[in-house]
Amino acid sequence: MNIKIKISLLVFVLVVFSCKEKALVNDEQTGNQGHPSLILTEQGVKEIRANLGSIPIFDKTLAATKQEIDAEIEQGFDVPVPKDYSGGYTHETHKKNYILMQKAGALYQILDDEKYAKFVKDMLFEYAKQYPTWPIHPKPRSYARGKLFWQCLNDSNWLVYTAQAYDCIYNYLTEEERNTLETDLFKPFADYISKENPQFFNRVHNHATWGNAAVGMIALAMDDDELLDRALNGVKDVDFDPNEKDNDGGYIRKDGQQIGFYANVNEPFSPDGYFTEGPYYQRYASYPFLIFAQALQNKKPEHKVFEFKDGVLLKSVNALLNLSDADGEFFLLNDAQKGMSYYNSSLISTVDIGYHFGGNNPGLLSIAKKQGEVTLDDAGLAVALGIKEGKEKPFVKKSIELSDGANGDEGAVGVLRSGGLELVFKYTAHGLSHGHYDKLSYALFDDGDEVVQDYGMARFVNIEQKGGGNYLKENTTWAKQTIAHNTIVQNETSQFQGKYDIGSQYHSNGYIFSVGNDSLQVASAKEENAYPGTKLHRTVVTIKDEDYDKPYVLDIMRVSSQNSNQYDLPFYFLGHIMKTNFEYSKYDVPKILGKSDGYQHLYKEASSTSNGENIQLNWLQNNKFYTYTAVTSNNNEIIFGRIGANDPEFNLRNEQTLILRKKNVNDALFVSTIESHGTYSPVSELAINAYSNIANLSVIHNSKEYTAVLIETNNDKSKVFIISNENNDKDAAHKLAINDKEYTWKGPYILIENK
Amino acid sequence: MNIKIKISLLVFVLVVFSCKEKALVNDEQTGNQGHPSLILTEQGVKEIRANLGSIPIFDKTLAATKQEIDAEIEQGFDVPVPKDYSGGYTHETHKKNYILMQKAGALYQILDDEKYAKFVKDMLFEYAKQYPTWPIHPKPRSYARGKLFWQCLNDSNWLVYTAQAYDCIYNYLTEEERNTLETDLFKPFADYISKENPQFFNRVHNHATWGNAAVGMIALAMDDDELLDRALNGVKDVDFDPNEKDNDGGYIRKDGQQIGFYANVNEPFSPDGYFTEGPYYQRYASYPFLIFAQALQNKKPEHKVFEFKDGVLLKSVNALLNLSDADGEFFLLNDAQKGMSYYNSSLISTVDIGYHFGGNNPGLLSIAKKQGEVTLDDAGLAVALGIKEGKEKPFVKKSIELSDGANGDEGAVGVLRSGGLELVFKYTAHGLSHGHYDKLSYALFDDGDEVVQDYGMARFVNIEQKGGGNYLKENTTWAKQTIAHNTIVQNETSQFQGKYDIGSQYHSNGYIFSVGNDSLQVASAKEENAYPGTKLHRTVVTIKDEDYDKPYVLDIMRVSSQNSNQYDLPFYFLGHIMKTNFEYSKYDVPKILGKSDGYQHLYKEASSTSNGENIQLNWLQNNKFYTYTAVTSNNNEIIFGRIGANDPEFNLRNEQTLILRKKNVNDALFVSTIESHGTYSPVSELAINAYSNIANLSVIHNSKEYTAVLIETNNDKSKVFIISNENNDKDAAHKLAINDKEYTWKGPYILIENK
Structure with a gap:
């Protein structure tokens, strides 16, 4: 370790630990050698007991947990022979059991009441009795079938929780009892999900993260260093088939790939803490990442797990929270x-771990x-004390760009936030097996409501009626396809041909992300591999006009190709059409838009041919009025589509889209604005500002080097936005003459206001 | 007046006035002779001024009103030459003006600051200057065009509010000023909407109510007894054309009809206070009814307006509030x-007037x-004092039947409330020109969310983009038609042929309304005129099974006819289909269900033919699981429909329906249950009780005299519900043998539990 690195590490440690509750910091050299030592520590338990009754949020959680577990103890438990998929009895019961054990273990430590320890012990012994007799789970759907559940993933969930319970009652058990549990249950359990299922364990994937964490947690609870090494570094010397895929179509492993927990931290997280599958799966994956990191930090601080990759696990907490809308709901990516x-x-x-181990950010207290x-542990205590002491501050979400890729060089997600609007712009890598084929797509939220939507996935998680709660086939045929998203489709074919093998090789590239001026924020990115020979360049801008309440969005999608193509740009507005400024013909009965790549799921309900003027679509959603205004060329086709064709079981939501189609062109420029400009109240029946403020939108220059858009508004003002298409240098000087007027500026873009 | 009547009136007066704030009761003999005397009284103003600063809800309203009016005074006002339809500038400005004047008038009285009086005076004089020069409003759409607005209705709104303002500044003006205003503005204004538009004024209709109240209010403000008589009793000696209709297709007037304010109270309100057009229009109409009644009571107590028709105006307040769901939203009727x-x-x-003049019901304080x-007047003060003094109690809405018809003998609305469910069952008269053709239909609400819907109207009120905010043509072609509702359609023809002339002659009849037992509530009604030769008898029941969290609904629709017909029973569930227990074929592209009577607006998306077993439809709405279970006969057709065909401007909402169709039969029996049985959380992703608890539903007896339904549930229990179809005597004894088992009971129905 050279001096430079030493210093930066020291600084990091100071930052991370400077604000911590002193009493809760364990010995950095030796860690916690006794029990509990994973999420609760001996010192932490002392502190918790000392503070009980005076830490409201903790006391409340404790009381609710006690009430729940007391009722369950009263009722007794069941350890049924595994049989069902998720939603079925045996699945739900085993799932419930591990949660009960984890909670009962914590209650035992905090309340010092042996009835909780006995409950955990009795259940564990029932598992230890039955587990050795259970074959592989009878349901065949998974590439890695578990024993308690239909997939090893759920078995790993079980072990992550149960390891915590075991740690909590460790000292309550005799050595002989511990030997029985470890020999009959925990070790074979850990071996089964690792050694016997390397196609599950030796991956970089959220499945493997759970597997690694599960083995790691029980290793720490049992003080088993060989198992801990397996968790951290994978099962060694296992052959693998480079063509093997999982149920979602993702490759199990690629050549030269690192494995184990560290690899699972390193690869999917960018240096900014963005998880490449997207926030929905990060939410799912974050628990094993952080719970195991917490346990490892408590028990083996010498691993310095929270310093790994420049503190990426703690950064990921901030990244994840920033990928939620005003209501705390995660953006839909993949x-x-x-x-x-x-x-x-x-x-x-x-949040609790992020607060406790990440420098006590007071914004986390408000969340x-x-x-x-x-959580009923040391981290939860720290949060409860923070709140009690009034340290809470708002968690302010600003515009943010989060890089993707292990090294942060595989594109990014850009979020523009302005005046209640949140625009989520995707120019990432593929997102592993959960990725969708929608480079340069965006979704728009207004005060926490999605108004230009990403469809999300075609799945009703844990709703057994819908395909057992698993992914529906429409997830592949519809939700992942490009046409299901707000981005360019060339020749009715999905980006990267909708093939994972191709898509996972590429990523988009950020071009501009400039959010220093709240009235003018710009995100711009390029994609050059989605369609070979075709380059896509999209720029989204939020502009705050002082005359209007809300900012509006300017969207410039530039396409250039070596070949003549058809380009479709769908716009998935959510809500009820109020008015268009163009005529259209609605068909008696809808047609089906296409044959494949998701087009087979779209009804074509109405269409129109543009006369080259602006088109405007005004709609109402959640009692707000919106308008989409788009520049068109003569003979552009305008299609009103609706989701739901070839959907024999009504699996899809029947929402609308407007598709702007340009045919037989090499290059195309799609320019539009989106405004949230008015409100309606069904109670007062007042419609306020029901109409767009945009008078006209026009492209006044478009060359290889520059694109310039003139925005004329109803306040008799106008603005010109110019972007430099090939030079994003912040200091570069530009000069451009448009209609005999010369514009000069510095940097990749400029907004000129004509008053 | 005979003695009996005198006593009952006395009792009523005691009930109504016993709890009133003493100081606010005016002199019953003389009334308030000075000014203000309409909604504010001299005594009331004294009381308000004395309490200011210590009556929070009043103080808050006052502060908000002051802030609003101060800003408007600062900005100045405009009295533009009338030109636009609603939504347009001149319409919205005149509308804003009358509200501002009314508020400024109240502020002048309460705050004793002349700037408010001056604001009203200046605006009134501007109107007095221009009004005589204005022709009839240029927009031609109304059967009764106004001068300020496109219809007299809005002119009347203006006068109702402005009269209050005039009363408030009456003493601020010189006699000469008052003469100018009365001569140039108020009298011609009142004449125009009454004498010059008798087709508007001399009706029984919400339009006329506004007209009557407008003339009455200004009459009271001006102390003009001739005008007051006109308001109360109509314009005398006017010929009318019995075939003349308004824009909604309603007849202007029928022979022998009473006119004027009293007639408008008497006819549309049933003795229970139900307003025949439904709660949406009652909400609109209630303001002129009550504001004028308040003014009349204050100024001319000798009219005893609140005692008219046994206190129906005060009863109407209670009726209206009872026709709202758990969130306070009105049920959709017509x-x-x-x-x-x-x-x-x-x-x-x-609410404030209902409280102040209706016996200070503490439940109203919670609303x-x-x-x-x-309101910034005597009534508002009474409410503010009640709240301040902690008199508030919850407004508990129970199951209720509200009779329809001036004499209460034209059917009713029945509302069954049980465990969060609210079932609204319609067996009313037609509802004047706003009536829909849907006798014996129902809608179901769950915790304030509509789950089996009434479509409501096809109109976006005040949203100019949609047909100027007025009724859309789809209101007639779709929303009013029978197939748009959850009730029987015979031979694809709407009830009463969809003709107002026919429908308005008839009403359904209640048969049972029994809600004494919270676990078993029954509403039953008959309709014998919707289809000549065909009798409809529907019974809806809420049953609370102690083994399940929520009650469920049993629905028995019995049809018997002299002829062979096709019967359709639509079921407008709101939400996403999760699962059916029957196979169905979804078409590649939808078909159109029919040619007329609303069928032309329904797509047929999928269909199935029944094998005679129960069909079940399980769906998800607002994160709750619901199941519809229906008895079928062999070869019944099951149709999945969707609204939206022949809708060239996307005016309709594209929601689904399931239609059960029985063909070529004289008699038919439709029996179904609806359950709200489970929940889903997208945050925890847990689905709880996702499936129906109904194991089987069967008809075990059906004769002219009795219908018996066996409900078998998954708890291995069953219940038999028997209804006597022809004898609803509460004391009648019944005996019926079904499958060798003899049932005996008393009264029109029985539920037998087999455990």
Whole structure:
């Protein structure tokens, strides 16, 4: 270690630990050698007991947990022979059991009441009795079938929680009892999900993260260094088939890939803490990452796990929270179910651990307060004390760009936030097996409501009626396809041909991300591999006009190709059409838009041919009025589509889209604005500012080097936005003559106001 | 007046006035002779001034009003030459002006600051200057065009508010000034909407109510007894054309009809206070009814307006509030826009007047508190004092039947409330020109969310983009038609042929309304005129099974006809289909279901033919799981429909329906249950009780006299519900043998539990 690195590490340690509650810091050299030592520590338990009754959010969580577990103890438990998929009895019961054990273990430590320890012990012994007799789970759907559950993933969930329970009652058990549990249950369990399922364990994937964390947690609880090494570094000397895929179509492993927990931290997280699958899966994955990191930090601080990759695990907490809308719901990037938010229980751990080990950021306290609950451990105590002491500050979400890729050089997600609008712009890498084929797509939120949507995934998680709660086939045929998103489709074919093998090789590249001026924020990115021979360059801008309440979005999508193509740009507005400024013909009955690549799922309900003027679509959603204004060329086709064709079981939501289609052109320029300009109240029945403020939108220059858009507004003002298409140097000087007027500026873009 | 009547009136007066704030009761003999004397009285103003600063809800409303009016005074006003339809500048400005004047008038009285009086005076004089020069409004759409607005209705709105303002500044003006205003503005204004537009004024209709109240208010303000008589009793000696209709297709007047304010109270309100057009229009109409009644009571107590028709105006307040769901949103009966609620400003007057003049019901205080606002007058003061003194109690809405018809003998609305469910069952008269053709239809709400919907009206009120904010043509072609509702359609023809002339002659009849037992509530009604030769008898039941969290609904629709017909029973579930227990074929592209009577607006998306077993439809809405279970006969057709065909401007909402169709039969029996049985959380991703608890539903007896349904549930229990179809005598003894088992009971129905 050279001196420079030493110093930066020292600084980091100072930053991370400077604000911590002193009493809760364990010995950095030796760690916690006794039990509990994973999420609760001996010192932490002392502190918790000393503070009980005076830490409201902790006391409340404790009381609720006690009530829940007392009722369960009263009722007794069941350890059924595994049989069902998720949603079925045996699945749900084993899932419930591990949560009960984890909570009962914590209660035993905090309340010092042996009934909780006995409950955990009795259940563990029942598992230890039955586990050796259970074959592989009878349901065949998974590439890595578990024993308690239909997939090793759920078995790993079980072990991550159960290891915590075991740690909590470790000292309550006799050595002989511990030997029985470890020999009959924990070690074979850990071996099964690792050695016997290397196609599950030796991956870089959220499945493997759970597997690694599970083996690691039980290793720490049992003080088993060989197992801990396996968790951290994978199962060694296992052959693998480079063509083997999982159920989602993702490759199991690629050549030369690192394995084990560290590899799972290193690869999917960018240096900014963005998780390449997207926030929905980060939310799911963050629990094992952080719970194991917490346990490792408590028990083996010499691993310095929170310093790994420049503190990426702690950065990931901040990244994840920043990828939520005003209501705390996560943005939809790749496979994601709508409505998931930072109120999810795994986020309680995430926030508490992030606070406790990440420098006590007071903004996290405000989120913990909204969650209304803390973890019953050292981290939760730290949060409870922070809130009690009034340290809470708002968690302010600003515009942010989060790089993707292990080295941060595989594109990014850009979020522009302005006046209640949140625009999520995707120019990332593929996102592993959960990735969608939608480079340069965006979604728009207004005060926490999605108004230009990303469809999300075609899945109803844990709703057994819908395909057992698993991914529906429409996830592949519709939700992942490009046409399901707000971005360019060339020749009715998805980007990267909709093939994972191709898409996963590439990423988009950020071009501009400039958010220093709240009234003019710009994100721009390029994609040159989605369609070979075609270059896509999209720029999204939020502009605050002082005459209007809300900022509006300017969207410039520039396409240039070596070949003549058809380009479709869908616009998935959510809400009810109020008015268009163009005529269209609605068909008696809808047609089907296309044959494949998701087009087979779209009805074509109406269409129109542009006369080259601006088109405007005015719609109402959640009692707000919106208008989309787009520049068109003569004979552009305008299509009103609706999702739901070839959907024999009504799996899809029947929402609308407007598609702007340009045919038989090499190059194309799509320019539009989106405004949130008015409101309606069904109670007062007042419509306020129901119409767009945009008078006209026009392209006044478009060359290889520059694109210039003139925005004329109804206040008799106008603005010109010019972007330099090939030079994003912040200091470069530009000069451009448009209609005999000369514009000069410095940097990659300029907005000129004509008053 | 005979003695009996005198006593009952006395009792009523005691009930109504016993709890009133003594100081606010005016002299019953003489009334308030000075000014103000309409909604504010001299005594009331004294009381208000004495209490200011110590009556929070009043103080808050006052401060907000002061802030609003101060800003407007600062900015100045405009009295533009009338030109636009609603949504346009001149319409919205004149509308704003009358509200500003009314508020400024109240501020002048309460704050004793002349700047408010001057603002009203200046605006009134501007109107007095221009009004005589204005021709009839240039927009031609109305059967009764106004001068300030495109219809007399809005002119009347103006005068109702402006009369209050005039009363408030009456003493501020010189006699000469008053003469100018009365001569140049108020008298010609009142004449125009009455004498010159008798087709508007001499009706029984919400339009006329506004007209009558407008003339009455200004009459009271001017002390003009001739005008007051006109308001109360109509314009005398006017010929009328019995075939003349208004823009909604309603007849202007029928022979022998009473006219004037009293007639407008008497006819549309049933003795229970139900307003025949439905709660949406009652909400709109209630303001002029109650504001004028208040003014009349204050100024001319000898009219005893609140005692008219046994106190029906005060009863109407209770009726209206009972026709709202758990969130305070009004049920959709006839023409009605979704989302209208008791938070509407007209309900603030309604609640405050209902409290002040109706015996100080403490339940009304809890609604006033939710509204967060009171009227700035005597009634508002009474409410503010009630809240301040902690008299508030919850407004508990129970199951209720509200009769329809001036004499209460034209059917009713029945509302069954049980465990969060609210079932609204319609067996009313037609509802004047706003009536829909849907006898024996129902809608179901769960915790304030509509789950089996009434479509409401096809109109976006005040949203100019959609047909100027007026009724859309789809209101007639779709929303009013029977197939748009959850009730029987015979031979694809709407009830009463969809003709107002026919429908308005008839009403359904209640048969049973029994809600004494919270676990078993029954509403049953018959309709024998919708289809000549066909009798419809529907019974809806809420049953609370102790083994399940929520009650469920049993629906028995019995049809018997002299002829062979096709019967369709649509079921407008709101939400996403999760699963059906039957196979169906979805078409590649939808078909159109029919040619007329609303069928032309329905797509047929999928269909199935029943094998005679139960069909089940399980769906998800607002994160709750619901199941519809229906008995079928062999070869019944099951149709999945979707609204939106022949809708060239996307005016309709594209929601789904399931239609059960029975063909070529004289008699038919439709039996189904609806359950709200489970929940889903997109945050925890847990699905709880996702499936129906109904194992089987079967008809075990059906004769002219009795219908018996066996409900078998998954808890291995069953219940038999038997209804006597022809004898609803509560004391009648019944005996019926079904499958060798003899059932005996008393009264029109029985539920037998087999455990």
